[in-house]
Amino acid sequence: MDLRLQGIGHQYGSMEIMQDINLDIPAGKIVCIVGPSGCGKSTLLRIIGGLEKATSGRVIQIGEPPSESINPLTYIFQDFALLPWRTVEGNISLVLEDHGIRGSKANAIITDVLARTKLTDFRKAYPKQLSGGMKQRVAISRALAVKPAVMLMDEPLSALDSQTRELLMDDLINLWTREPFTAVYVTHNLNEAVRLGHSIVVLSRRPGKIREVVDIATPLADRKLGDVELERQQEHLWNLMREEAVEADKELIDV
Amino acid sequence: MSNSNHVTTEKTIDFRGGGFAPKSKKWLGFVVFFFILAFIEIGTRVGFISNLTLPRPSDVFTTFLELWESGLLWEHLIPSLTRLFVGASIGSSLGICVGILIGLFSLARGSLVPVIAAIFPIPKIALLPLFVIWFGIDETSKYALIAFGTFTPTVVATYGAVDNVDRSLIRMGQSFSLSWFSIVTKIVLPGAMPGILSGLRISLAIAIILLVAAEMLGAEYGIGAYILEAGSLYNLERLFTGVAILSILGVSVSATIGMVENRLLDWRT
C-alpha cells in the first residue's frame, strides 16, 4: 500500500501553515521529514493519518493494506502516549481488544512484539516504572502489535538521551531489515534522518513547502557511523536548514 | 577556581530538596485528638474552662454509652445513614453522569453549564420547604435535598476532571481506531477518576451537612433531630455526643473514599 499526498495545504484560522505539499510514500520505504520548528511537520503527519482535516488537497491510499493489518495507519508519538493505569501488557492489549483480538491470540501477539523490542521481562510493569527509552519501546511494540501498513512517527526519539537514541535507531533498523515497513518519520535530528531515511523531505519555514527531496541509496543496514557519503548528505541538509533558519530570523527582524 | 594564594574553605552543600511530599501519618491524627480531649478534660476538671463553655469529654462519653445501651443510638443512626446513603448515591451518580455528558458533548456543555452555574451557589437548605411541598414531609424530601446538594459539586468536579484528561491519550486512542465507547470507558473515565473521587469527598461532606439540616427541620429520629432536641434543652453533653457522632461519620466517609482511591488509583504513586 502506497500513500500519495496531493496538493496538501493547511491553515489555522488565517495563519497559513503549509502549502501545496505533493509527496509519494512508497511501500516498504522510510520517508523522513525535516524542517525548521513550526513549519508544520507534526500537522502534516496528523493529516496523513487522518487525525486532522487538511484545508485543501487530499491524502490518497493506493492499493489495499495487507489483509493481516489491524490498524493500517499507526502512530508512534513523541510523548509515548501510554496509559499510566495499564501495565505494558495492558497498554498493548488495549489496541487489540477493540479489534476483537483477546485471550490466547492477543497473548501470542503481545509475547511476540515484546520479544522483538526486548521487553519480555517488563510485561507486568507500569509505565512509571520504566525509563524513557523503555517507554518508547513499549510504544513501538504497541504499534507493531497492530501490524501497521504505514508507521507515522513524530520525533519518536527526541525525548531520549543520545545513547538510548543510538540503540533505538539500531533497533528500528533491525526491525526494518528483518521485515521492511513503510514509515513517515518526522525529526529535528539530521543524523537520525540520514541513518533511517530512504528519502528525506526538507520543508521550508512556515508556510511549509517542499524545499528539496534528498534520496539516499545506501541500504539502511550498511549505514555506519562516520560514513563519508552520509556525512556529506547531512552537511547538505544542514546547509538547507540553516538557510531556512536565517531567512526566518530575517523575517522576524522585518516584522 | 581554587587559587593557591587563598585559603580554600570546604563545606558540605546543604540539602534543600525536601518537603512538598506530605505523607499521611495516621497515628498523628489520633495524637492530636487525644491532646485536645485531654486538654478539655483537664481544663473542665481544674476549672479554667467553665462547665457552661464545654462539657467534659468523659461525660460526653458516658452519655454516648447510655445512648448505645438504651438502643436509641441505632434508632437515630440507622435512619440517618439510610438518608445519607440513598440521597448521596442518587445525587453523586447522577452528577457523575451529567458531568461526563458535559465533558464529552458540546450540546450538553452549552446547555447545562449555565444551569449548573446558576444552581451551584443556592444554599440547598433554603429549598427544603419547596422539596417538602413537592415530595411530602417524609423521607423522599430528605433524599431529594441530599441528592440535589451532592449533585452540583459532583457535576462540576466531574466535568473538570474529564476536561483535564490528557488529550494526547485520547488522540492515541483515535489513532488506533478504538471505538468511541472504548475511548470513553478505557481512557476518559480512568483518566478522570482522580478528579471525580476528590470531588466526591467534597460532595459527601456537603451531604452530611444537609442530612443534619434536613433532620433538624422535620424528623423524629436521626442524628440531626437528636442534636436539635439536645440543643433546645441546653444539654451540652448530648449536643456534643451528637456532634461527635457526625465527626466520626465524616471521618469514616473520608476513610472509605481513601480506600477506594488506594484501590483504583494505585497506578499513581
Ligand SMILES: Nc1ncnc2c1ncn2[C@@H]1O[C@H](COP(=O)(O)OP(=O)(O)OP(=O)(O)O)[C@@H](O)[C@H]1O
Ligand atoms: N491546534 C492548533 N491551533 C492553531 N495553531 C496551531 C495548532 N497546532 C499547531 N499550530 C501552529 O501550526 C504551526 C505548525 O505546528 P506544528 O506542530 O505542525 O509544527 P512542527 O513543524 O511540528 O514544529 P516542531 O518541529 O517544533 O514540532 C505552528 O506555528 C503552530 O503554532
Ligand SMILES: [Mg+2]
Ligand atoms: Mg512537532
